[in-house]
Amino acid sequence: MIYLSSVLLLIGLLVAVASFLYTLYSLFWNAVKIPEKKIRMKISLPRRIYILIRNVALQGKLFKDLSGGIMHALMFWGFVAFAGYSATFFARGIDPSYELISPGLFKDVIFLTVDIFAIVVIVDVIYAVSRRWILKIPRYQGYNGFEAAFILLLVSVLMVTYYALGVLRMDGASAGIPGAIMEGIPPAFTPVTGFFASLFPAASGSGAVDLYWVLYSIHAIDFLTFLVYIPTSKHLHLVAAPLNVLLSKDTKPAQLTPIDFENQKRFGASDIRDFSWKDYLDFYSCTECGRCTYNCPAFLTGKTLSPRDIIWDLREVVIAQGSKARHSGIEERDKILTPVIGDPISEEDLWSCTTCMACVEQCPVMIDHVEKIVDMRRSLVLNQGKAPKETIETYTNMENYGSPWVNDPSTRGDWAKDLGINILSETQNDDFDILYWVGCVASYDRRNQDIAKSIVSILKKANVKFAILGSEEKCTGDPAKRTGNEYLAQNLATANIETLNRHKVHRVITGCPHCFNSLKNDYKAMGLEMEVIHHTEFINQLVSLGKLDLKSLESDDKEKFTYHDSCYLGRYNKIYEEPRTIIKAVTDNYEEMEMNKSKALCCGAGGGRLWMNETVGTKISHKRMEMADKINATTVVTACPYCMVMLDDARRVMGKEEKMHITDIAEFVASRLN
Amino acid sequence: MPYNIIVLIKVIPDLEQIKPNPTTGEIVTDRTPLRLETLSENAIEAAVQLKEKYGGKVFGLIFGKPESAPMLKKAFAMGVDDGIVITGYKGNNPVYTAEVLCGKIKGMQYDLIIAGNQSADTYTGLLPGIISGKLGINLLGNALTIALEERKIRVKSTLEKKIQNLNATLPAVVSVTQETNQPRLPPVMQIMAAGRKQIVTEAAQPQTMTGTLQISNKAPRSERKRQLYEKPEEGIAAVVRAIKEEIR
Amino acid sequence: MKTLIFSDDGEIAAQISSYLKEGFENTIVTLKGEEGKCRRSGARSMFIFTGQPTASGLSLALKKLKDQNSADLVFIGSTAIGRDTAGLLAGSGGFKPLSEVTSVQFSNGKATTTRYLYGGKSVLTEESDSNLFVVAPGISEASLTENETEITEISLDQSPVTVEGEDQKSTGGADIEKAKVIVSIGRGLGKPDGLKLVEQLASAVKGEIAGSRPVCLDYHWLSEDRQVGLSGKKVRPRLYIALGISGQIQHIAGMRGSRTVVAINKDKSAPIFEECDYGLIGDLYTIVPKLVTALTS
Ligand SMILES: Cc1cc2nc3c(=O)[nH]c(=O)nc-3n(C[C@H](O)[C@H](O)[C@H](O)COP(=O)(O)OP(=O)(O)OC[C@H]3O[C@@H](n4cnc5c(N)ncnc54)[C@H](O)[C@@H]3O)c2cc1C
Numbered sequence A: 001m002i003y004l005s006s007v008l009l010l011i012g013l014l015v016a017v018a019s020f021l022y023t024l025y026s027l028f029w030n031a032v033k034i035p036e037k038k039i040r041m042k043i044s045l046p047r048r049i050y051i052l053i054r055n056v057a058l059q060g061k062l063f064k065d066l067s068g069g070i071m072h073a074l075m076f077w078g079f080v081a082f083a084g085y086s087a088t089f090f091a092r093g094i095d096p097s098y099e100l101i102s103p104g105l106f107k108d109v110i111f112l113t114v115d116i117f118a119i120v121v122i123v124d125v126i127y128a129v130s131r132r133w134i135l136k137i138p139r140y141q142g143y144n145g146f147e148a149a150f151i152l153l154l155v156s157v158l159m160v161t162y163y164a165l166g167v168l169r170m171d172g173a174s175a176g177i178p179g180a181i182m183e184g185i186p187p188a189f190t191p192v193t194g195f196f197a198s199l200f201p202a203a204s205g206s207g208a209v210d211l212y213w214v215l216y217s218i219h220a221i222d223f224l225t226f227l228v229y230i231p232t233s234k235h236l237h238l239v240a241a242p243l244n245v246l247l248s249k250d251t252k253p254a255q256l257t258p259i260d261f262e263n264q265k266r267f268g269a270s271d272i273r274d275f276s277w278k279d280y281l282d283f284y285s286c287t288e289c290g291r292c293t294y295n296c297p298a299f300l301t302g303k304t305l306s307p308r309d310i311i312w313d314l315r316e317v318v319i320a321q322g323s324k325a326r327h328s329g330i331e332e333r334d335k336i337l338t339p340v341i342g343d344p345i346s347e348e349d350l351w352s353c354t355t356c357m358a359c360v361e362q363c364p365v366m367i368d369h370v371e372k373i374v375d376m377r378r379s380l381v382l383n384q385g386k387a388p389k390e391t392i393e394t395y396t397n398m399e400n401y402g403s404p405w406v407n408d409p410s411t412r413g414d415w416a417k418d419l420g421i422n423i424l425s426e427t428q429n430d431d432f433d434i435l436y437w438v439g440c441v442a443s444y445d446r447r448n449q450d451i452a453k454s455i456v457s458i459l460k461k462a463n464v465k466f467a468i469l470g471s472e473e474k475c476t477g478d479p480a481k482r483t484g485n486e487y488l489a490q491n492l493a494t495a496n497i498e499t500l501n502r503h504k505v506h507r508v509i510t511g512c513p514h515c516f517n518s519l520k521n522d523y524k525a526m527g528l529e530m531e532v533i534h535h536t537e538f539i540n541q542l543v544s545l546g547k548l549d550l551k552s553l554e555s556d557d558k559e560k561f562t563y564h565d566s567c568y569l570g571r572y573n574k575i576y577e578e579p580r581t582i583i584k585a586v587t588d589n590y591e592e593m594e595m596n597k598s599k600a601l602c603c604g605a606g607g608g609r610l611w612m613n614e615t616v617g618t619k620i621s622h623k624r625m626e627m628a629d630k631i632n633a634t635t636v637v638t639a640c641p642y643c644m645v646m647l648d649d650a651r652r653v654m655g656k657e658e659k660m661h662i663t664d665i666a667e668f669v670a671s672r673l674n
Numbered sequence B: 001m002p003y004n005i006i007v008l009i010k011v012i013p014d015l016e017q018i019k020p021n022p023t024t025g026e027i028v029t030d031r032t033p034l035r036l037e038t039l040s041e042n043a044i045e046a047a048v049q050l051k052e053k054y055g056g057k058v059f060g061l062i063f064g065k066p067e068s069a070p071m072l073k074k075a076f077a078m079g080v081d082d083g084i085v086i087t088g089y090k091g092n093n094p095v096y097t098a099e100v101l102c103g104k105i106k107g108m109q110y111d112l113i114i115a116g117n118q119s120a121d122t123y124t125g126l127l128p129g130i131i132s133g134k135l136g137i138n139l140l141g142n143a144l145t146i147a148l149e150e151r152k153i154r155v156k157s158t159l160e161k162k163i164q165n166l167n168a169t170l171p172a173v174v175s176v177t178q179e180t181n182q183p184r185l186p187p188v189m190q191i192m193a194a195g196r197k198q199i200v201t202e203a204a205q206p207q208t209m210t211g212t213l214q215i216s217n218k219a220p221r222s223e224r225k226r227q228l229y230e231k232p233e234e235g236i237a238a239v240v241r242a243i244k245e246e247i248r
Numbered sequence C: 001m002k003t004l005i006f007s008d009d010g011e012i013a014a015q016i017s018s019y020l021k022e023g024f025e026n027t028i029v030t031l032k033g034e035e036g037k038c039r040r041s042g043a044r045s046m047f048i049f050t051g052q053p054t055a056s057g058l059s060l061a062l063k064k065l066k067d068q069n070s071a072d073l074v075f076i077g078s079t080a081i082g083r084d085t086a087g088l089l090a091g092s093g094g095f096k097p098l099s100e101v102t103s104v105q106f107s108n109g110k111a112t113t114t115r116y117l118y119g120g121k122s123v124l125t126e127e128s129d130s131n132l133f134v135v136a137p138g139i140s141e142a143s144l145t146e147n148e149t150e151i152t153e154i155s156l157d158q159s160p161v162t163v164e165g166e167d168q169k170s171t172g173g174a175d176i177e178k179a180k181v182i183v184s185i186g187r188g189l190g191k192p193d194g195l196k197l198v199e200q201l202a203s204a205v206k207g208e209i210a211g212s213r214p215v216c217l218d219y220h221w222l223s224e225d226r227q228v229g230l231s232g233k234k235v236r237p238r239l240y241i242a243l244g245i246s247g248q249i250q251h252i253a254g255m256r257g258s259r260t261v262v263a264i265n266k267d268k269s270a271p272i273f274e275e276c277d278y279g280l281i282g283d284l285y286t287i288v289p290k291l292v293t294a295l296t297s
């Protein structure tokens, strides 16, 4: 028997699925055909599956924002359950004799889950509406409100019609109607439907059958509309995000893809062809949730940079230009693809980024904003020679003096002259176990020289046989790399690698997280194999091995300590606990600031910003010091020379010198050595 | 219309890395790293901007030493089309420098010569004038802006207290200041292309330099004096003396 | 010896004329409007040019004057137009120039001169038979006499380079990058009121006032164009007086090129004391008044 309803349903389904697939095909073919940027990826399947389970199935990263996370997770799980119902709905609707899942306890349990989650989803929708339109949670404001409302409407109609059809079924109105589902499910397995049925008088007769068909049609049309709508809206993430998570580049963030200057023709990202297929998947996965932007230090202090907008703007450009570019020849492409820098993405926003990774850390669908931002900076610097004036000066200085400031490189080791240590540029004596990499800031900045001296005294105390490079050390290139001057960064790295090899260095300790990250990750990518340790790790090891005996000072009782996480130590290299362990080994007077560890607020210096002016909004460093002030901290412990410079400056300018100290973990330890 | 522009490029020892011999106080620059003089960068930028606006070619002329060659590559990267390094620079003597440069320039086709108005190492500031005098062409000094029209040139010339609008005909010598422009960071493609370019060098003519005899070249002091007075009253006299010395 | 002294800045002409006292017969040449500053500096005769000055016009006119007065030596004040004029004179023949001299002595027909080289990092002493000296401003203090020199007006020769109007230099913004003397203040000033005291010192040393970033950018005690440092201006004055500035590297980056640095700070361990020639440790509010008195008495 062929029923009219089955035919209509089949046609509807075919049309909707075709539309769904075509849009997807078009989007994903864009991602295959247009990008020219090549990326390397490791397979590491077990890790990927783990991440997939953690971040998709268990919705792991979403819980960084707890209430929003719970809401989304319930919605997600509800949908997974509901998918089983919908499949059955269409299978039976098209062929009423077909049993997708054979009757039995298993089937009953599935429908039990559906029955429960459907009400959860309805509550969730109400909650979502209130967050967006009543509580007015800031991160949702101003973003595609219509789209959100439409989706929530579709979802709620779907759930309500599900229950309504269920109530009719319980009343017996659907018995014998071809395509009706869930007949014969014991009422105990649909408790919520049962509850609703008890609220209404039983329907019967031809009126009930008519009502059934009306609801049935609404339900089917709603579902099909949803299917068509998904890939054209932010709900594309339903499809793209799981893929994105599965294919996420690496778990080590911000490994900027190196440039092969000999063979590449285009540097950095100027238009949409300069991104990789993975970047496209990032664009498609964005849900506009705004978690990135509302953790971005630049945004939080009044700059116009918004990582969400960067991703979303690029996505819109891909959608607007993609299909046309895909169908055209190379020359036409040059005309169709317009530069993305300037419009829609402003240069100012690109330079505002501190590369702090807060956005990446927060993004539930594992989008990497920072590499895209740096890629666009690369395009400005490498193709057009454009950068803020102060940044261009630092490039000249790094080239001429091997440091971002104008400093005679022969004086780089002067701070250590009277310390009686092995300065390799003077001794050329390679008899040492570990190299202390000092870095530019500690070499030349007076305040930070004290920290370097503390590190030296700790190394001496622990009888470590170490050396420094003195005038043979050059800037690692981090400020150049993060501002997009990959060319200069590679030159500096090559020179340093040559020096390190010449002195046969196998182990390095450094007090600077930026040097640390460069040496450990960037240089490694260039083929340098050595063990790189940050001083927080090293000191922690020494303390736990009993090689350093720390005493607490009398003044410690009067102090309240807090620790400010460096982005390049924390989010970049996942070192959160070591410094805290060290501090807590000495004192109990410790309290966390708001925004700490993986959520820590940047000091404002990364990404080359230490050498730029910050004139828009409030200074990031001031905001951080306010947080320290809020918990009445008297000493902020840092582990990064950049943070030291920024926070010390903030402390002075805000007139908190009397009230608050800033000390590096090395100084903290050195002054408490027994 | 397109113009042929010659830009005079100076290579100097990096001032930050110049050190006196600790015992004699004499300045030795033999091993000091070289760099492009900043005003030369402004001159290059001005020349390249004119080329971009009106068309034509920019030729870079360095009077220096064989070691100056990499600096010509930098100039190429910034947009200079062609150039030469004349070797045999013997030290600061603007008349001799001008003689060597003009000897070369006289055999060339040009409309405009651009140079920095002074250089950071010697501060003589005479070279643009001497060259203009020797070649018998117009001098428009201290240009903030340069505009060309057929054979006419207009320049806003910045003096200590005012700005003059100067007019003249080509060919001409124009000197630029640090405010004239912001020298560009060369795009990497151009840096790499410049790296592959051959550098032509030739020996200076004439080879002998006459004129001044250097008696000594000593650092006025080795480093900061760092005379600290914990009792400030005791230091006031010395400070006042030092201040008067510098402001006389 | 007969000299011809030219500067478009009457003050510099007076300085040179005062410097060349013994054994010189000076003729001063300057522009109309500048004569007041050098009229009483002891020159035998004096000319003022009328009309729009250009380096070419000036060099032609000066050559003529030199010949008419049979002057042996020509001195030109080092200004933008002065240097160009000297260059043109040297280039078109008959002159052996020497630039930026800070002192000159003559004996046996030779001149022994000094000048700074390498941005002030060295002093060059030279012997030459030069007859055209470009003189750095401030070679001596202009000492004025009672007698006023007679003035003859000359209109400038036609020049192949013509002047078509002048623009005003924007006067509002301070040009601390060019200042020879800078009095720079930091947070140690404590309150904007302290500026009055600073102004006294600045006028005593004829200097511009500048400041550290907090003072300019954060507190707006000074305008932003007076900020010295990494993200401000790079200055290279002869004299830099730092009042209540701690001397962080970002600040030092902007004033390292200064020739002489005087620092006043109450904190003995302030890093500025490592970047200074003279350091007075103590409260600026007690030291600066003493300094002002000592300088003006
Ligand atoms: C990215 C970045 C860029 C920067 N760029 C610049 C820049 O371009 N220029 C710049 O200057 N700074 C810059 N800074 C700021 C710099 O780090 C310092 O914070 C700043 O220079 C300190 O200014 P200060 O010396 O006026 O204040 P402070 O460091 O607070 O020093 C005040 C000093 O005054 C002394 N003092 C107090 N009272 C008295 C008194 N009565 N008598 C005498 N002495 C007294 C104190 O002992 C102290 O040494 C930058 C910082 C960052 C992070």
Ligand code: SF4
Pocket: A292, A295, A296, A297, A298, A299, A305, A306, A307, A352, A353, A354, A355, A356, A357, A358, A359, A360, A369, A370
């Ligand atoms: S890296 Fe930090 S500063 Fe940059 S966009 Fe992300 S959150 Fe904002």
Ligand code: SF4
Pocket: A285, A286, A287, A288, A289, A290, A291, A292, A293, A307, A308, A311, A362, A363, A364, A365, A366, A367
């Ligand atoms: S990029 Fe990630 S965190 Fe930002 S709005 Fe999109 S999905 Fe949310």
